[in-house]
Amino acid sequence: MNGMTRIPVREQEPRVRATNFEEVCLGYNQEEAMAEADRCLNCKNPKCVEGCPVNIDIPAFITEIKQGDIKAAYDKISEYSALPAICGRVCPQESQCEARCVRGIKGDAVSIGKLERFAADWAREQDVRPEKTAKSNGKRVAVIGSGPAGLTCAGELAKAGCEVTIFEALHEAGGVLSYGIPEFRLPKKTVVRSEIENVMALGVKIETNCVVGRSVTVEELLEKEGFDAVFIGSGAGLPRFMGIPGENANGVFSANEYLTRSNLMKAFDEAYDTPIHAGTKVAVVGGGNVAMDAARTALRLGAEVHIVYRRSEAELPARAEEVHHAKEEGILFDLLTNPTKILVDENGWVKGMECIRMELGEPDASGRRSPVEIPGSEFVMELDTVIMSLGTSPNPLISSTTEGLETNRRRCLVAKEETGATTKPGVFAGGDAVTGAATVILAMGAGKTAAKGILEYLGV
Amino acid sequence: MFQITKKRVLANQIYLMDVKAGRVARSGQPGQFVIVKMDERGERIPLTICDYDREQETVTIVFQAVGASTRRMAELEEGEYFQDFVGPLGQPSELTKESSEALQKKKLLFIAGGVGTAPVYPQVKWLREQGCRADCIIGARNEALIILEEEMKQQAAHVYVATDDGSRGFHGNVTECLKDLMAKGNEYDQIVAIGPLIMMKFVCLLTKELGIPTIVSMNPIMIDGTGMCGACRLTVGGETRFACVDGPEFDGHLVDFDEAMKRQTMYRTEEGRALLQLQDQQSGKEHHESCGCHQ
Ligand SMILES: Cc1cc2nc3c(=O)[nH]c(=O)nc-3n(C[C@H](O)[C@H](O)[C@H](O)COP(=O)(O)OP(=O)(O)OC[C@H]3O[C@@H](n4cnc5c(N)ncnc54)[C@H](O)[C@@H]3O)c2cc1C
Numbered sequence: 001m002n003g004m005t006r007i008p009v010r011e012q013e014p015r016v017r018a019t020n021f022e023e024v025c026l027g028y029n030q031e032e033a034m035a036e037a038d039r040c041l042n043c044k045n046p047k048c049v050e051g052c053p054v055n056i057d058i059p060a061f062i063t064e065i066k067q068g069d070i071k072a073a074y075d076k077i078s079e080y081s082a083l084p085a086i087c088g089r090v091c092p093q094e095s096q097c098e099a100r101c102v103r104g105i106k107g108d109a110v111s112i113g114k115l116e117r118f119a120a121d122w123a124r125e126q127d128v129r130p131e132k133t134a135k136s137n138g139k140r141v142a143v144i145g146s147g148p149a150g151l152t153c154a155g156e157l158a159k160a161g162c163e164v165t166i167f168e169a170l171h172e173a174g175g176v177l178s179y180g181i182p183e184f185r186l187p188k189k190t191v192v193r194s195e196i197e198n199v200m201a202l203g204v205k206i207e208t209n210c211v212v213g214r215s216v217t218v219e220e221l222l223e224k225e226g227f228d229a230v231f232i233g234s235g236a237g238l239p240r241f242m243g244i245p246g247e248n249a250n251g252v253f254s255a256n257e258y259l260t261r262s263n264l265m266k267a268f269d270e271a272y273d274t275p276i277h278a279g280t281k282v283a284v285v286g287g288g289n290v291a292m293d294a295a296r297t298a299l300r301l302g303a304e305v306h307i308v309y310r311r312s313e314a315e316l317p318a319r320a321e322e323v324h325h326a327k328e329e330g331i332l333f334d335l336l337t338n339p340t341k342i343l344v345d346e347n348g349w350v351k352g353m354e355c356i357r358m359e360l361g362e363p364d365a366s367g368r369r370s371p372v373e374i375p376g377s378e379f380v381m382e383l384d385t386v387i388m389s390l391g392t393s394p395n396p397l398i399s400s401t402t403e404g405l406e407t408n409r410r411r412c413l414v415a416k417e418e419t420g421a422t423t424k425p426g427v428f429a430g431g432d433a434v435t436g437a438a439t440v441i442l443a444m445g446a447g448k449t450a451a452k453g454i455l456e457y458l459g460v
Numbered sequence: 461m462f463q464i465t466k467k468r469v470l471a472n473q474i475y476l477m478d479v480k481a482g483r484v485a486r487s488g489q490p491g492q493f494v495i496v497k498m499d500e501r502g503e504r505i506p507l508t509i510c511d512y513d514r515e516q517e518t519v520t521i522v523f524q525a526v527g528a529s530t531r532r533m534a535e536l537e538e539g540e541y542f543q544d545f546v547g548p549l550g551q552p553s554e555l556t557k558e559s560s561e562a563l564q565k566k567k568l569l570f571i572a573g574g575v576g577t578a579p580v581y582p583q584v585k586w587l588r589e590q591g592c593r594a595d596c597i598i599g600a601r602n603e604a605l606i607i608l609e610e611e612m613k614q615q616a617a618h619v620y621v622a623t624d625d626g627s628r629g630f631h632g633n634v635t636e637c638l639k640d641l642m643a644k645g646n647e648y649d650q651i652v653a654i655g656p657l658i659m660m661k662f663v664c665l666l667t668k669e670l671g672i673p674t675i676v677s678m679n680p681i682m683i684d685g686t687g688m689c690g691a692c693r694l695t696v697g698g699e700t701r702f703a704c705v706d707g708p709e710f711d712g713h714l715v716d717f718d719e720a721m722k723r724q725t726m727y728r729t730e731e732g733r734a735l736l737q738l739q740d741q742q743s744g745k746e747h748h749e750s751c752g753c754h755q
Pocket residue numbers: 090091092144145146147148149150167168169170173174175176177180181182210211212213233234235236237259289290293319395397398430431432433437438439440441443
């Protein structure tokens with residue numbers, strides 16, 4: 001071993017895992033983690049830190065792992081991130097920290113995400129929990145939404161001594177971490193639940209079953225319920241459809257519906273009442289993380305699954321690891337293909353999907369080469385299920401019921417980047433609700449920034 | 461946890477419950493609904509708000525025990541709890557946006573089918589508080605399935621009962637009863653129809669002919685009830701709308717009922733695992749749950 005290649009991480013066999021909902025990646029053990037940590041050069045000017053949206057002191061925590069002091073590694077990470085077991089699993093490391101790692105120039109980048117995950121999992125297994133230390137500063141803050149943005153903001157404020165209540169619309173906390181990202185990638189009972197409990201251990205209260213804008217308004221929180229400030233971390237949960245004929249047929253679902261049935265309602269588990277239409281031949285339209293998650297869920301429920309994406313492999317927005325895992329498990333990729341029509345049988349069920357082949361044209365504004373239709377290349381895929389995964393946008397429920405809260409053309413809340421302050425005094429926002437669908441770590445970063453903004457606003 | 465403070469059997473398999481739920485009771489309005497999840501493994505079941513008491517902080521729901529989850533719900537007794545109870549969801553009834561003066565000038569008719577009588581009741585009651593007394597047709601297959609008749613009589617100007625088998629009141633369905641009322645010289649400016657899809661469809665076909673604006677309350681398959689999943693989508697006036705946030709009430713003359721009826725059968729062919737466990741052979745554990753209110 002010359003240090004050029006990373007220590008491989010143990011995973012469930014593709015053929016085995018394609019039929020179960022257990023976690024795919026098994027993670028490092030201490031020996032493996034220490035060996036991988038040994039590959040870190042502890043650079044004077046660490047590029048990885050610049051690549052991390054919350055600037056975790058990566059060489060510092062890796063050095064602790066190298067020396068076998070996992071508790072110290074965990075404490076170091078915790079200074080920056082409240083959800084390390086989650087980030088270690090779902091961050092797109094290949095385009096963030098690991099993309100900048102010097103080791104990556106000639107060989108493999110250090111497996112930063114897997115090391116972060118190792119330290120966080122170790123802490124959970126040893127029952128190391130953050131402690132409630134701060135004494136109350138007498139300020140009360142309402143946080144709307146319990147996704148990564150809300151959890152992080154709430155945790156930071158509680159650490160500073162604020163009394164924080166999170167209001168969550170669903171019956172379960174966690175946002176996308178609970179209803180979107182599947183069990184096989186992010187175990188709920190162990191990992192997600194435990195990181196939420198860590199936030200609660202800081203004194204944060206969570207009120208589920210409360211839809212702000214309906215059960216209570218932002219104004220009522222401020223004026224009647226005595227909160228001094230409000231943070232909106234309501235995410236970008238509204239699914240988009242294509243607007244093609246046949247989209248309301250039976251057997252066409254949004255990825256959100258399909259994933260929510262499986263993850264939040266646990267339809268994959270016999271003991272739960274909620275049904276899911278697994279399908280026998282399924283097309284998932286889209287190429288992001290959400291599409292990969294829906295595809296791999298359908299596969300585990302027993303279907304043959306095709307990813308239908310209008311650009312080529314290089315443009316797939318999903319994390320590299322997810323695409324790799326999906327292929328290993330037997331998901332078929334129909335790239336440069338775009339649906340034009342859903343074919344429906346006489347009972348209202350999907351029987352196929354008409355598609356057209358695409359080719360890549362000139363780069364568009366985003367720099368990606370835009371796909372153009374190849375005339376006359378239409379063909380029909382026979383299917384019984386279509387899952388639309390075309391992206392999501394913020395829900396207007398809060399903006400439309402709160403006076404003075406501005407949104408932009410994409411329905412995102414307008415908020416200052418440095419403080420999270422919205423156009424309404426005392427109201428802050430961050431995460432997908434502001435940026436549109438993005439990533440866990442960016443939402444966490446925004447939650448943290450807004451917490452600082454809120455503390456400043458409250459004068460504490 | 462949300463405590464059941466009262467339970468009443470209204471008819472065979474039709475239950476009324478008062479549930480302690482402060483936030484819903486404080487902000488609920490006629491036309492809105494709640495989602496109930498009885499325990500860890502239960503489904504999320506949308507039910508129209510049938511009444512609310514802002515002082516006691518209770519909300520009344522009425523449901524028919526037809527599928528796996530609603531049957532288990534029906535077994536709960538006073539003093540026991542629902543794990544989750546969220547709302548109010550959806551838009552308040554269009555009528556709540558009009559002034560009492562405007563309402564008092566209107567001749568309104570409600571058409572309630574089966575369990576649909578329950579969501580009609582708070583609207584008729586609310587109208588009465590605005591000084592407007594509406595008429596109401598309550599329809600059911602037979603006498604035993606007529607619910608809330610006495611309560612309705614106290615709020616409405618006239619209550620007409622129609623049964624398919626003639627066991628009580630008008631012999632015939634609600635559409636025939638409406639025809640009969642019109643033939644007898646009744647006139648209406650606006651109709652609100654709430655009941656099974658097939659009933660609403662035929663009421664709308666008739667009222668379109670008669671030129672009477674008609675509001676219907678849709679109750680499709682739902683999960684979150686906040687606009688997140690799209691399970692509740694319908695075609696209204698050629699456009700896709702989400703019943704949970706854009707509705708549940710829509711202009712009945714614009715709703716594509718045939719599509720809605722097909723969508724309701726979505727989980728019927730599925731092997732209702734939970735249902736099998738409950739030995740129910742006749743229906744899937746699907747939309748029945750969601751439209752328990754409207755069967
Ligand atoms: C299937 C899927 C897979 C993904 N995979 C990855 C990945 O691998 N890596 C990655 O980095 N990112 C991934 N993402 C994106 C990432 O999950 C999101 O960017 C992130 O969760 C956004 O966090 P948030 O806190 O802003 O919002 P969310 O996580 O969306 O949380 C918002 C919360 O607010 C609640 N809410 C909304 N409206 C209201 C209201 N009116 N009242 C009360 N509560 C309300 C919602 O119920 C929800 O719980 C994925 C997303 C999905 C859907």
